[in-house]
Amino acid sequence: MKIRKAIFPVGGLGTRFLPVTKALPKEMLPIVDKPLIQYAVEEAADAGIEEFIFVTGRNKSAIEDHFDHSAELENSLNAKGNQGSLQLVQKMIKPPGSFVYIRQQEPAGLGHAVWCARNIVSDEPVAVLLADDLVLGKPALKEMCEAWKGGNMIATMKVNATQTSSYGIVTPGETKGNLVEVKNLVEKPKPEEAPSTIAIVGRYIIQPSVFDTLSKQRKGAGGEIQLTDALSEEIGKTPFFGFEFSGKRFDCGSKLGFLQANLALALERDDLRENIKTWLKETI
Numbered sequence: 001m002k003i004r005k006a007i008f009p010v011g012g013l014g015t016r017f018l019p020v021t022k023a024l025p026k027e028m029l030p031i032v033d034k035p036l037i038q039y040a041v042e043e044a045a046d047a048g049i050e051e052f053i054f055v056t057g058r059n060k061s062a063i064e065d066h067f068d069h070s071a072e073l074e075n076s077l078n079a080k081g082n083q084g085s086l087q088l089v090q091k092m093i094k095p096p097g098s099f100v101y102i103r104q105q106e107p108a109g110l111g112h113a114v115w116c117a118r119n120i121v122s123d124e125p126v127a128v129l130l131a132d133d134l135v136l137g138k139p140a141l142k143e144m145c146e147a148w149k150g151g152n153m154i155a156t157m158k159v160n161a162t163q164t165s166s167y168g169i170v171t172p173g174e175t176k177g178n179l180v181e182v183k184n185l186v187e188k189p190k191p192e193e194a195p196s197t198i199a200i201v202g203r204y205i206i207q208p209s210v211f212d213t214l215s216k217q218r219k220g221a222g223g224e225i226q227l228t229d230a231l232s233e234e235i236g237k238t239p240f241f242g243f244e245f246s247g248k249r250f251d252c253g254s255k256l257g258f259l260q261a262n263l264a265l266a267l268e269r270d271d272l273r274e275n276i277k278t279w280l281k282e283t284i
Ligand code: UTP
Pocket: 009, 010, 011, 012, 013, 014, 015, 016, 017, 026, 055, 104, 106, 107, 108, 109, 110, 112, 113, 130, 131, 132, 253
């Protein structure tokens, strides 16, 4: 079965990035010249997603505007004969009806945001992408979709043993290539208590049964409704795998990860590489 729909939860407050996130959605922060959310949408489109469901909140209208026509801008670029920029802004517009926006009325957690999309998704498996987890290199969701044979799937990466307390960590079962059976999920364990160093990253393929679990509205860590808690409840009922993707992930919800992603991408770009290298060498 093909995964056709993806949920983009963008209703969080982005408090780690204040003050910029007071009026600007965190997902609109640029990595070089493109906002985080556009990388996530492109990754989803690359994986064959046809319906893009955004769970937004207050102050997030910039996201809707970003994926719509800007008549004034397009007319002006056209009049000036700037076909390069015109194509750039036009090619990100998807066919009418491909983008759906839902408001999460309160930021009650990632699980709650995903649950808000239940009526749009209905009865089929769906992808979930967290735009602040940027993956550069091979597109992660495409790799996951190719490996997925049913059940629930989460993207995973190995972290240093000292970092487990910053991630959801997998208790691994049988491993086959990039796939690892998920026996349990532990939220932010101390290094000495961590069952492995396999961490969860913000890409998921979830079964519609997860919405039923989320509808119980049980609160977890931080008093929020957590997606990992709902996924944990599915263990043993439906196949559940972690997939170790090939790309490099940056936590762009943190200042350090955001800066690293900008530098990493700048160093990959032909138009910026030499200048940024020279500047970095001089500065360091
Ligand atoms: P985070 O915990 O990283 O995002 O949630 P946050 O709450 O916006 O950021 P901080 O911690 O306050 O700085 C991961 C993803 O889940 C979404 C966020 O927008 C982000 O993409 N999210 C989180 C929601 O959509 N709704 C929520 O209620 C919480």
